[in-house]
Amino acid sequence: MTVPTLVDSHCHLDMEQFDADRDAVLARAQANGVIRIVNPGVDLVHCRQAIALADQHPQVYAAVGIHPNSSADFSEQTLIQLRKMSDHPKVVAIGEIGLDYHWDTVSRQQQAQAFRAQLELAAELGLPVIIHNREASTDLARILEEWTASARTRNSPLAEKPFWGVLHAFSGDAALAQAARGWNFALGLGGPVTFRNARALHELAPQLDLDRLMLETDAPWLTPHPMRGKRNEPAYVALVAERLAELLAMPVEEIGARTTAVACSIFAPLSGDESPEPVAAAASGPS
Ligand code: NI
Numbered sequence: 334m335t336v337p338t339l340v341d342s343h344c345h346l347d348m349e350q351f352d353a354d355r356d357a358v359l360a361r362a363q364a365n366g367v368i369r370i371v372n373p374g375v376d377l378v379h380c381r382q383a384i385a386l387a388d389q390h391p392q393v394y395a396a397v398g399i400h401p402n403s404s405a406d407f408s409e410q411t412l413i414q415l416r417k418m419s420d421h422p423k424v425v426a427i428g429e430i431g432l433d434y435h436w437d438t439v440s441r442q443q444q445a446q447a448f449r450a451q452l453e454l455a456a457e458l459g460l461p462v463i464i465h466n467r468e469a470s471t472d473l474a475r476i477l478e479e480w481t482a483s484a485r486t487r488n489s490p491l492a493e494k495p496f497w498g499v500l501h502a503f504s505g506d507a508a509l510a511q512a513a514r515g516w517n518f519a520l521g522l523g524g525p526v527t528f529r530n531a532r533a534l535h536e537l538a539p540q541l542d543l544d545r546l547m548l549e550t551d552a553p554w555l556t557p558h559p560m561r562g563k564r565n566e567p568a569y570v571a572l573v574a575e576r577l578a579e580l581l582a583m584p585v586e587e588i589g590a591r592t593t594a595v596a597c598s599i600f601a602p603l604s605g606d607e608s609p610e611p612v613a614a615a616a617s618g619p620s
Pocket of ligand 1: 373
């Protein structure tokens with residue numbers, strides 16, 4: 334059986350859940366056809382860790398951004414740090430950023446302020462955005478609508494790009510999927526598409542444009558069926574690809590090839606000549 338070519342477009346490899354066996358996790362990812370991994374940061378410390386991993390591993394790329402749940406003390410200083418880090422050649426996006434009304438640990442006003450400031454940074458730098466949305470679709474859509482409209486009129490370098498961002502961990506709202514098209518966004522599908530009770534997502538998936546979809550794990554969270562309950566890891570993006578292949582009645586190799594093409598299109602450095610071929614993780618030594 335051929336192993337499909339896959340990209341894990343959203344994986345938190347920098348989290349401590351991987352400290353004990355990160356090299357083994359990367360080796361399993363490679364054995365399952367995962368040729369590229371994008372590691373978004375959630376706060377300044379994790380952004381630095383994501384970049385350090387990208388420096389160590391040719392197949393790992395980073396995104397820098399402050400997650401809404403970590404945006405309580407977002408300031409002008411934070412923005413300066415993000416701007417500096419975005420200079421790194423393996424930083425491919427601003428993210429993950431967005432709104433989270435589920436936990437509500439940070440006020441909605443503070444979340445919106447940090448979100449808007451980081452969207453502006455992305456527009457200025459011409460970098461795509463990785464969007465986190467939890468129970469906040471209405472406010473999120475309004476902010477993205479305003480941002481895309483204003484960035485277009487101000488001739489942001491993003492205007493030249495095929496995609497402006499991705500709604501990560503997309504979970505089945507047809508109206509939002511439609512809006513995302515208008516903003517030139519891709520959708521990221523992960524573990525939830527494999528969940529047995531995700532009927533809305535199963536019905537929606539075949540109606541989505543495959544050439545606007547990316548695969549992801551969001552590891553260590555959102556573990557796909559049948560591994561639910563265990564730690565998630567990038568190798569399991571293959572389970573997402575297999576489930577999507579079933580739902581779309583298509584060979585898994587085609588799902589892999591087309592979603593990989595979208596990932597390379599949105600995160601341009603993934604396909605650049607300068608990016609080295611993935612290598613096997615070191616067989617020994619501390620990670
Ligand atoms: Ni995430």
